[in-house]
Amino acid sequence: MAEExxxxxxxxxxxxxxxxxxxxxxxxxxxxxxxxxVHLAEAQRKVLDALARSNEMWLxxxxxxxxxxxxxxxxxxxxxxxxxxxxxxxxxxQHAKAxxxxxxxxxxxxxxxxEEAIKAKLTDLVEIVVHRAYRCKDREYVRVARAVDSxxxxxxxxxxxxxxxxxxxxxxxxxxx
Numbered sequence: 001m002a003e004e005x006x007x008x009x010x011x012x013x014x015x016x017x018x019x020x021x022x023x024x025x026x027x028x029x030x031x032x033x034x035x036x037x038v039h040l041a042e043a044q045r046k047v048l049d050a051l052a053r054s055n056e057m058w059l060x061x062x063x064x065x066x067x068x069x070x071x072x073x074x075x076x077x078x079x080x081x082x083x084x085x086x087x088x089x090x091x092x093x094q095h096a097k098a099x100x101x102x103x104x105x106x107x108x109x110x111x112x113x114x115e116e117a118i119k120a121k122l123t124d125l126v127e128i129v130v131h132r133a134y135r136c137k138d139r140e141y142v143r144v145a146r147a148v149d150s151x152x153x154x155x156x157x158x159x160x161x162x163x164x165x166x167x168x169x170x171x172x173x174x175x176x177x
Contacts, residue, residue, distance in 0.1 A: 051077070078105045079121055086128040089135055103137040110143035119148045126153060130160045130171040142175055149177035 024036025055077060082105055085092040109122060122144050129141050145153060160172035 055080075078109055079118070079125075081105060082109070082125055083121070085135075086125050086132075089132070099136045103140050106137065106140035106144060110140075110147040114148065119150070122148045123150065123153045123156070126175060127156045127160070130157065130175055131163075131165060131168045133167050134171070138171075139174070145175045146177045153177065 021036050021039045024032040025040070027033050027036070081096070082102070084096070085102055109118070114122065126141050126145050126148070129135075129138050145157075154177070157172045157176050160168040161176075163169060163172075
């Protein structure tokens with residue numbers, strides 16, 4: 001029993017040691033706040049570096065012959081972020097919630113000239129969004145629907161409009177190009 005209590009105390013000390021800097025973010029001391037912000041920026045840089053390495057490894061494992069533009073890291077990051085939010089909204093909200101980022105990325109992909117592989121992925125994303133409850137900034141997918149307008153997308157939206165899901169019926173009409 002005493003051993004378990006020691007383990008909890010050790011864990012608490014380890015967490016305090018690793019994350020103690022975060023208390024500086026709310027400190028009244030400007031120097032402590034500044035140091036905490038520097039630490040936060042460094043942590044964010046490390047996360048971005050890790051993400052870039054992860055994306056690089058992901059690209060290396062992709063089969064050859066896939067659409068080159070889809071495989072570019074910048075495009076992959078945007079699509080992965082949006083697809084994560086679309087497929088796992090609760091997990092995304094817990095770990096990466098950034099409504100402004102979601103909005104700007106949707107607008108970015110809607111404005112960009114898209115090749116077929118990206119259009120197909122974006123069409124899939126529009127369909128996912130149509131079939132779920134509305135989430136913040138989902139209205140931006142209207143731009144994507146217009147950008148990737150196709151017989152395939154219109155067919156999917158028509159099927160959604162005729163489905164039993166009230167969300168799908170409502171969103172299908174709003175997203176129709």
